[in-house]
Amino acid sequence: MADFDDEDGYQGTARLEVGERGFDVRVELRGYFQPIDGRYHWYGRIAADPALDEVLASGRQRGTLTTPQGSAAADVGDPDPWGRYRVEGYSTPPFASWFTAGEPPASSGEPELPGHVRVAVIGSGFGGLGAGIKLLEAGVRDFVILERAGSVGGTWRDNTYPGCACDVPSHLYSFSFAPNPRWSRSFSGQPEIRAYLEDVADRPGLRSRLHFDTAVTGALWRADQAEWLVSTTRGELLADVVISAAGPLSDPSMPDIPGLDTFPGAIFHSARWDHGTDLAGQRIAVVGTGASAIQIVPQLQKKAAKLVLFQRTPAWVMPRRDRKITAAEKWLYAHVPPTQRIARLGIYASREATVGGFVKHPALMKAASRLARAHLNKAVKDRALRAKLTPDYVMGCKRVLLSNDYYPALAQPNSEVVASGLASIEGSTAIASDGTRHEVDAIVFATGFHTVDMPIAKQVRGVGGRTLEEVWGGDMRALRGTTVAGFPNLCFVIGPNTGLGHNSMVHIIESQLAYIVDFIKTLEKSGAAALDTDERAQQAWCEDVERRMGPTVWNTGGCKSWYLDEAGRNPTLWPGSTIRFRRKTRRVDVREYVRLPAPATPATTPTMAMATNGAEQA
Structure with missing residues (x-):
């Protein structure tokens, strides 16, 4: 070691x-x-x-x-x-x-930031680490990875709630270029995925480019120098290209509940779990019924005096076909790597085969719905409870969840399902939208993340000093989910309309990384200082995405999901197969970009504060 x-x-x-x-x-x-x-x-x-x-x-x-x-x-x-x-x-x-008890370290121990880099990567989850590996493979060695926390992992570092695990099979929820032959189960838990990402970060040349405890607080496009001024909690640096791999599941979404500040007990979000709070024997309220909630509920039900689940909308829940991966299988994957690639391909193909029911023919979801109903009926015998847990929308409209212990936990005597959202708090009383009152000692919010209002959009200023949030105006759009008009040399990993409802996001990430590497190569070959997305190309792409989104189950299934923005538009998911997305992001089409020439004369390097003030005065 x-x-x-x-x-x-x-x-x-x-x-x-x-x-x-x-x-x-x-x-x-x-x-x-x-x-x-x-x-x-x-x-x-x-x-x-x-x-x-x-x-x-x-x-x-x-x-x-x-x-x-x-x-x-x-x-x-x-x-x-x-x-x-x-x-x-x-x-x-x-x-x-x-440490110095109770205080942050006086110094992070991190090396100083370089003054200038070819590429600055934001985030060290799957997207950021994958970007680093692919940059090295492409011969791009002048880059840094800026990470706000003290270790890699992103979503899988921050989410440590009881029962946290992935709902995509292990062999598929990993890089094709960095397989792990020792996955312990068909579906991996959070600690194992985080350990996998730590191992990925140990690949040659990657650790030395990681800068921890370095939160990006702003990025400004300097048109006079055709470069990005990136401001962080540890100083500033200049970058020719910025890759934002912060991801959509990085900033928790907390609902605004009147009276929450009067609650005397523990309150925390699933993505910021307080391991120092002992919930044993307490009356616990869980708010939400998404992917996090169905994993948390069974764990809390075992230790709670009472568990109260506030459910605005029930979820479609399918059986979780999980098992231990045998020692013989691990040996085979480690010593005969093609066997693991075949296993991965089989899982991928089985998942990809379901895409038709999501994007073209929602009626195909009826067969799966019958399986989900049978799963519910087997676990919950009480008719009233079963009615509360039965969705009234087409399966797939919201994310389809996997669990073997969610329904059994809710059927226990110490569990109560409130078929209503949490409306307000009065002291230790949680009041539901239906007016019912519930005495609780702790509240856990499993209410998801900021997915349709990307927080980093407030921090990035492009051409003319306008923030990405201002340009989008609540309507996130990007060319091929990766670049945005008016923000030259800025690429997103898991940008608008790149999410999936049927397969592994790692496949999408790998497709985008190939596109981003080709973007950098195209930039170098073009002789230009920067490439800016052509507005007409972006509009044409987004119109095609929206047209294809029309018949999907996400738009026609009869539910209000976190996929949709306030206007009812879906800026989150990709309305097609992963095969089609990979084909569409295989190469950069230079006709979709505007070449920006190199600056004629050098300019004084402004600080972020100077640049921001200038933008506000303009």
Whole structure:
């Protein structure tokens, strides 16, 4: 295992206790302050140890880790390709010598930002790490990856709620160019996906370009120099090209509930889970019935005195065909890689085969609806509860969810489903829209993210100093989901109309990365200083997307989903197959861009504050 500096962490022996068993293990650990949620996190690896394999064979376990610096509760499990187990903990720093207790580190320990780079990448989730790998493969070495938190992972770092897992099969929810032969289950949990992304970040040449605790606070297009001035919490830098890989699932959406500030108990969003709050024996309200809620509810129901689920709209829930991946399969995937590629292709094809029901013929969803109803009927015998949990819209209009324990949890005596949204709070009383009142001790919001009002749009200023938010005016649009007119040399990963309702987003990300790399190559070949999206090309693309969106189940299914903006338009999903999207993003068509010439004379480099003030005065 790699050495750590004493100031960064600990490498040596430790005592791990899981249940009634104890193990002397070799560990390497790091700690960091997470400015996004104000908590201390620590994580690391336990060296491969056959003695651990048996106790961790059933999956991730909760235990206690003791080092010379102290003891702390720890989550352990999810072996990497070398048999090492991931271990991590949260909240109060257990190893005080790493931190100044209760305060962020005086210095992040990060290298200084360079003054100028060819490419600046924002975010280090799947999109940002994938961008880094593809840039290196293309021979682009002058780039940085700017990450606001203290480690990589994006969505899979920030979401640590109980039961957090992916609803796309493991082999498909990973890069085709970075397979993991040691996935433990058909559907991976959050810790295992995060561990996978840490391993991806360890690829040669990537770690040295990562800048942690570096939140981007603004980006201004300097037309006189044909470059971006990027402002961060650790200083400024100039970049010829900016790739925004912040993603749509990075900023939690909290509803504005009157009286919420009067609630005396714990309140938190699923994406900012407070692991320091013990919810055992409490009356817990869960708000929302999306992908996060159906994973949280079964976990909280087991420990709650009472669980109250506020449900505006019931979800279509299908069985989760999950199982352990056998040791023989792992060996085969590791030693005969084509077998894993075949397995991945089979999963991809089975998912892609369902696209017709989503985008062209919603009537095809009836067969799947019958399966979902049978799943509900089997788990819930109470007719009144079953009626509350039965959707009245076409399956697929909202995201189809997968769970084997959501319905059984809601059928338990300590669970109550309120078929209404949360309207207001009066002290410890949660009042539903239907007027019913419920006494609760804690409130968990599983209310999703800002998906149709991309937060970074407020921070990016393009031609003329206008922000992306101003240009969009509440109507997100982009050419091929990647570039926007008036914002030269700016590319988005998972931009408008790139989301999926039927397959893996990693496939879309890889398609966009190929397009972005070709964009940079095209820029270099053109001799221009920048490429700006042609407004007519963007309009033609968006009109075609909107036309294809018309007959989809998302527009005709009879529901109000998070896919839609306030005007009822769908700026979120791609109305077609992933095959079609990949074909449409295989190459950059130079006719869809305007070449901007190199600046004639150098100009003084302004600060972000100067640039913003200038834009406001213009």
